[in-house]
Amino acid sequence: SQQGEEDPQALSIQEGENATMNCSYKTSINNLQWYRQNSGRGLVHLILIRSNEREKHSGRLRVTLDTSKKSSSLLITASRAADTASYFCPWGQGNLIFGKGTKLSVKP
């Protein structure tokens, strides 16, 4: 399979804690993206990191990319109940391949 894999499959934390989720992929990429899907259907783009970047920040989000290990991580700091969602890291050159995602639950 060419799809990436998010890890862990599920994560439950308390509000205010940090959440870290990881993503692995199998072939070379030119960029990797993280998306969030709340209960319901729409997916929202969070952040894109290029293959020549190692770290990127956006608000409470921090993404790292290690192309030698073909892995990425997403850190959400000071989590909020509204961060409860599934998180995906599709990747690809042209096409976007999705894994099963990480289901994050933030308890108030």
Add this chain to the structure above:
Amino acid sequence: GAGVSQSPSNKVTEKGKDVELRCDPISGHTALYWYRQSLGQGLEFLIYFQGNSAPDKSGLPSDRFSAERTGGSVSTLTIQRTQQEDSAVYLCASTPPGAYTEAFFGQGTRLTVV
């Protein structure tokens, strides 16, 4: 303008009937994707259109599934002789030109085959 628009929002059909799902991408976006998401699962890639190139149909699960993109804009996903296992949310996304661009998703069509 508006985001990616999908219609209908919900569709209930009888087993064996054909259905058409529509996707209106954002104007100017060159790439268009169709995905299927079953309850509690990830997104399953179906088909990918990029400009005038031949579409990548490698994700279509059977020959009952087909998709067209007319005039490089609107796309229709057709499922013939629907089966209960076709029940899922069908999501469409589009991306603007460029190598480092995000995908914009529609809200999906929830298909229920009874």
